[in-house]
Amino acid sequence: MPFKPSRRHLHTATYVDNKLYILSGFDDSIGIKGIAGIAGKQFFYLDVSVPFNTQEILWHDLTNINLVPSHIGAGSVKGGTNNNTIVLCGGRYLANAENKASVYTFDTRSNSWSIPTIIGESYIRRRRDLTAIINDDGKIYLFGGSLIGYNIVVNDMLILDTINLSWGKSSTLNAPIPRVYYGADLLPNQTIIYIGGETFVNQSLTLNEVYMYDTINDNWSTKKTSGSIPSNRAGLSAVLGLDGQRVIIFGGYRNNRIISAQDSLYTLNINTFEWTIPKIFGNIPGPRCLHKANLIGNYMVISFGMGYQQSESDILLLDISNNDEYKWVINFNPPISSSSPTSPTSPSSPTQIFAQKSAAAIIGIVIGSLISSILLTVGIFFLYKWTKNRRIQKNETSTSDNYNLQRTSVITATNNYNQSSQGVISTTLTNNKVYNHGRENEEIMKIHDNEDNPINDENIISEVTEIKNHGQESISVNNNQSSSIQNINNINNIDNNVVQYLKDEMIQVVRQEVNQLINSDNSNNNY
Missing domain, CATH: 2.120.10.80 (Kelch-type beta propeller)
Known part of the structure; x- marks a missing residue:
């Protein structure tokens, strides 16, 4: 009853x-x-x-x-x-x-x-x-x-x-x-x-x-x-x-x-x-x-x-x-927030709050580090390109002066203007340009949840700015200019090697920093 x-x-x-x-x-x-x-x-x-x-x-x-x-x-x-x-x-x-x-x-x-x-x-x-x-x-x-x-x-x-x-x-x-x-x-x-x-x-x-x-x-x-x-x-x-x-x-x-x-x-x-x-x-x-x-x-x-x-x-x-x-x-009708008659809703524990703040801090630091590395790389690259162009211009000026001097000597000695003219060297050097295609949709970093390891090296996807050099044409030169052509080719080879080196260095630095943050966060959670 x-x-x-x-x-x-x-x-x-x-x-x-x-x-x-x-x-x-x-x-x-x-x-x-x-x-x-x-x-x-x-x-x-x-x-x-x-x-x-x-x-x-x-x-x-x-x-x-x-x-x-x-x-x-x-x-x-x-x-x-x-x-x-x-x-x-x-x-x-x-x-x-x-x-x-x-x-x-x-x-x-x-x-x-x-x-x-x-x-x-x-x-x-x-x-x-x-x-x-x-x-x-x-x-x-x-x-x-x-x-x-x-x-x-x-x-x-x-x-x-x-x-x-x-x-x-x-x-x-x-x-x-x-x-x-x-x-x-x-x-x-x-x-x-x-x-x-x-x-x-x-x-x-x-x-x-x-x-x-x-x-x-x-x-x-x-x-x-x-x-x-x-x-x-x-x-x-x-x-x-x-x-x-x-x-x-x-x-x-x-x-x-x-x-x-x-x-x-x-x-x-x-x-x-x-x-x-x-x-x-x-x-x-x-x-x-x-x-x-x-x-x-x-x-x-x-x-x-x-x-x-x-x-x-x-x-x-x-x-x-x-x-x-x-x-x-x-x-x-009971309150919507009621979960059970014997278990009141409790706020997040200090450990949960700390974990949330740590994850946010890791994401922010990694993204900030990645962006800073990209900006630093781009800055170094432009400085390098500027220095290289100055060297090319100096080499071209030196080659042109030598060529004009040789031609003047020939004209003075023979005094013959009907002599077949020597091929005029026409050189065109188009400045290298940096293109960032699709950067507005680029995903700088993505972190996936993982039960065993919340943040993993494989979860971090970073795209480094692609450097393209368009419009470089072959330069026809005489034997006196072969030295300059060789210098330019060497510089281009150095250019590609430097870019690849900077790519590798940047990715390695970011990866090490992420691992350090993960280890630090896990240590804090243990306390």
Whole structure:
């Protein structure tokens, strides 16, 4: 037979790892507001990693492993090293409990309770009817509440450091008046907002001002509100909207009367502090107070509470995915990012991050080295060509001068202009040119993934600039110019040899550099 929990209020509801854990509270099947003096001890959860309908909820019972005594009005948060621990603070016990600790922890992975040892425990007076808020530094803030055994409502702030396991207190300068049953939530700037509540004499407090506690600078401030200000109320719930720019409140009571369903839902802009009544679609549920609300995916999930009809579900779903309008629904669709009910998404490990950065560094260095080598080779080649051309020009000038001198001597000696003219040497030397064909599509380097060796010499494909010499024509010379022709041919041979040598040297240098980088990266990963 499926587990069916009792109706309750002043319970705790903690969302951890795709599960909504419900613990204790007044058992309303016994009596209104616990008149019979009995608090529930039930402990169970709702799996929100799978879709569900609020009319057919499958609860999972954990009551048989509950170490915590029956209690009401406690505060609870998600914390721990891996954010998979429930931290339960305060609350009032209605039975003779053997372990009346102020703090309990529940490990959701091992399903086990424990009582931590906390420095300063003896100086802390346990309290109830408050809301626990944890910030990004792992500190739990417990404001106000009623001191157990003294019937006194207070306005100080207890701080539980979950990292160093020690108690502390905040400044009370400009703190709001003492209160219980207020709404509270942590804003993106690490400020806690406090809304409404009730004094010791059952007087519901106004919402024309809200109170801000800066957890970073340890100071209080008060903000006046405007717009459609809700009526005074206590026993309400508050969650931060999906856009991080508004707080949504629901339910509550005023002077011992439950707020009507039509007056239950408001939003507060946390930049302008203006109250508005959102557009609402769907079947509006009945009113309730002293319930809990959690933000899960696109929904404000409201659990249990006091005042709703037997025909209504213990769970209410308000779809807040559209900031301009909200909708009451009965079908829950889990967040897309949910991977499994027991395995939260974790960021990349330092080793993974290092490996990613190392691979990127290798690629960048190799490409940079290859481009630098190509540019250096081209520069050396042009310098070499310029020097060679200068040498050719000097040789041509010397040959031409010798030829003219010989011809002048012949003419002077014979003084015969009818002598058959000697063949005129016509030499044409076309400058060598460097052509880079298809460079716009050239793949300088390609690195393939390989399970055994991520970067391999065979994976590196490098193309060196092809050097072509076009337009060189044969030169017809006489015997006096044979020396120059031989010099030119020798230079061309040297040209080709130098280019090939530079090619080989460049590829060898790049290959050695890649191997060094691979060895260095593997050594770093071993650490």
